[in-house]
Amino acid sequence: MPAVKLYGRPGSPEAHAIRDFLYRSDVPFEWIEHEKDTPVCVFSDGTRLENPTIRQIVEKLGWFRDPSRSEYDVAIYGAGPAGLSAAVYAASEGLKTIVVERWAVGGQAASSPKIENYLGFPQGISGAELADRAREQATRFGAEILLARESVRGEFTAGKRTGILSDGTKVVSRSAICATGVEYHKLAVEGEERFRGAGLYYGAGASEAELCVNDDVVIVGGGNSAAQAATQFARFARRVTMVVRGESLKETISAYLVDRIASTKNIEVLTHSEVTKLHGEKCLEAVTITHCRTGETRTIKTHWLFVCIGGAPHTEWAAEAGLVRDEAGYLVTGPDLVLEGRARNGWPLDRAPYYLETNVPGVFAAGDVRHGSVKRCASAVGEGAMAVTFVHRYLSHG
Ligand SMILES: Cc1cc2nc3c(=O)[nH]c(=O)nc-3n(C[C@H](O)[C@H](O)[C@H](O)COP(=O)(O)OP(=O)(O)OC[C@H]3O[C@@H](n4cnc5c(N)ncnc54)[C@H](O)[C@@H]3O)c2cc1C
Numbered sequence: 462m463p464a465v466k467l468y469g470r471p472g473s474p475e476a477h478a479i480r481d482f483l484y485r486s487d488v489p490f491e492w493i494e495h496e497k498d499t500p501v502c503v504f505s506d507g508t509r510l511e512n513p514t515i516r517q518i519v520e521k522l523g524w525f526r527d528p529s530r531s532e533y534d535v536a537i538y539g540a541g542p543a544g545l546s547a548a549v550y551a552a553s554e555g556l557k558t559i560v561v562e563r564w565a566v567g568g569q570a571a572s573s574p575k576i577e578n579y580l581g582f583p584q585g586i587s588g589a590e591l592a593d594r595a596r597e598q599a600t601r602f603g604a605e606i607l608l609a610r611e612s613v614r615g616e617f618t619a620g621k622r623t624g625i626l627s628d629g630t631k632v633v634s635r636s637a638i639c640a641t642g643v644e645y646h647k648l649a650v651e652g653e654e655r656f657r658g659a660g661l662y663y664g665a666g667a668s669e670a671e672l673c674v675n676d677d678v679v680i681v682g683g684g685n686s687a688a689q690a691a692t693q694f695a696r697f698a699r700r701v702t703m704v705v706r707g708e709s710l711k712e713t714i715s716a717y718l719v720d721r722i723a724s725t726k727n728i729e730v731l732t733h734s735e736v737t738k739l740h741g742e743k744c745l746e747a748v749t750i751t752h753c754r755t756g757e758t759r760t761i762k763t764h765w766l767f768v769c770i771g772g773a774p775h776t777e778w779a780a781e782a783g784l785v786r787d788e789a790g791y792l793v794t795g796p797d798l799v800l801e802g803r804a805r806n807g808w809p810l811d812r813a814p815y816y817l818e819t820n821v822p823g824v825f826a827a828g829d830v831r832h833g834s835v836k837r838c839a840s841a842v843g844e845g846a847m848a849v850t851f852v853h854r855y856l857s858h859g
Contacts, residue, residue: 462507463491464522468477469500471672472744472764474658476500477514482515484668484808485565485572487593488522492672511817515564519523519609528632533557535852536624536634538612541568543828544640545595546845552602554849556856559632560604561624563611567592568642569772570838571830572664573686574693575626578715579838589667591838607632615782616774617821636852639779639792640845643829649680656766660745665690666767673698673765679748681736682769688718690767695725697757702761703730704750736766774830785820791832792819810859817844817850823855 465483467490469476471670479500483490495501501514519525524611537544540562547625549655571578573588600606607626615626615637615827615848622637630853653661662669665686669694678698680690683705695701703710703722709732710719722728731750737758738749749760774790785793798808808820817825827848828834828841 463631464491465490465518466493466503467491467500468493468495468497468503470494470496470498471705472659473498473500477658477662477669478515478647478682479513479518481668482565485567485589485592487589488524490772491637502693515609522718524608526605527630528559528607529605530557530559531633533559533632533634533847534637534856535559536561536622536632537638537640537853538624539568539640539828539830540566540592540596540608540754541640541642541828541841542570542592542595542604543642543830543848544638545592545599545843545847546842547636547638547640547827547848548599548606548774548845549595550846550849551852552599552604554853556852558599558851559624559634560599560606561609561610561612563627565592565608566596566606566754569686570666570827570841571754572667572836574665574667574670575689576838587667588838594665612778614738615784616779617782617824617826620823622824636825636855638825638827638845638848639784639830639851640841640848641774641776641830643839645768645772646770648768648770650736650739651816652741654681654741660764661739661745661766661768664763665693665769667693669767670694670697675699676765677702677761677763678765678767679704679736679750679763680759680767680769682771682794683710683713683732684769684771685718687767687769688714688722689768691728692718692721692725694726694765694767698765699727701725701728702750703728704734704736705730705732706735706753708732721752724801732782739766772829776830779819782823784824789834792826792830793832793835794819794826797832815825815854817851818855822859823852825851 534556570588575585577585624632740747827844
């Protein structure tokens, strides 16, 4: 029995946003196509919401909340693998813990249809399921999770770390862990914003795969996430075209995925190529692909373009709050601060910064947002757990 019936027009960005949120949050839902431009959600108690915001859906599911305490031991920003892991360890070790997530739990991992290299899951596990299990584990230990709430500013005063959310809510804590990951790179092609959610999607589009039956799908990118997406879509789509800038896939993806792609008949790999034009009125209808060396172009009719070309952290708020970042915006921590002589940059204590500590004592970074991180689920989970160890040290010894 679905918890939600979602009526939407194929290619509607609003319907896509809701479907993506429900999928990532592991809420059982039924997708029903309708002609109207605006989506409608019907909940199991009969409540009907026309064109709801994600916040309204979160409220209806009973998940919307404000911080219940005036102060926490640790506030964690971001509920991807790093943030969820930090939440599980912090709450299970008795710390008063709050997690602030601007969208749904799971981060980038929740957009992965199947994570096959995560320890303990030999058959692989969908990112959404992994995230939902972690959410349950963290809340069972008492962590509070605020969903659909974005932190936009940080203020650090003596012993207090205050996160200010976009609606003005303040989250006060004695220590903080920034686990806000990265955001997808854009294609930088004209019309990109117009087609976002209306045929153009970022990430592997795990929530869309089953809707692509007998269609042509185009995936941009030559990394593991693009390759995973290709093998997943190939199960449903008529044809999958991978558009790769480099010379081959071999340099950029795991050997098992190279073999899988080579042996899947309906996947075509176009190397030295990039998407240069998007066509369509309301929804994406075709893409033009240009060969980078010969300039030769080819136009493919498609309603499905998935962009999997990695990402960069959005940490402007951190710079405003005085945190040291590297040239690309990643947060610099521990030994890297010391090595590069940056700890002197306002570091107020006699001791060296702890391993995952930023240049503000008691503020830590974990996972993909951190300078030098490995960009894998397992390492993000490891860093989340490790950050909690340093939080304990900071709270006990300063
Ligand atoms: C399609 C895809 C497939 C992948 N497959 C694999 C795989 O098979 N194996 C593997 O090991 N790795 C895989 N990865 C990489 C892996 O998912 C990432 O390394 C991992 O998710 C990083 O975790 P994180 O918690 O550091 O950051 P993220 O997963 O990026 O999570 C960050 C979270 O912070 C939230 N956030 C950001 N800003 C704010 C803010 N201001 N306020 C509140 N919340 C905020 C975001 O919404 C997000 O939920 C894949 C990545 C992608 C995109």
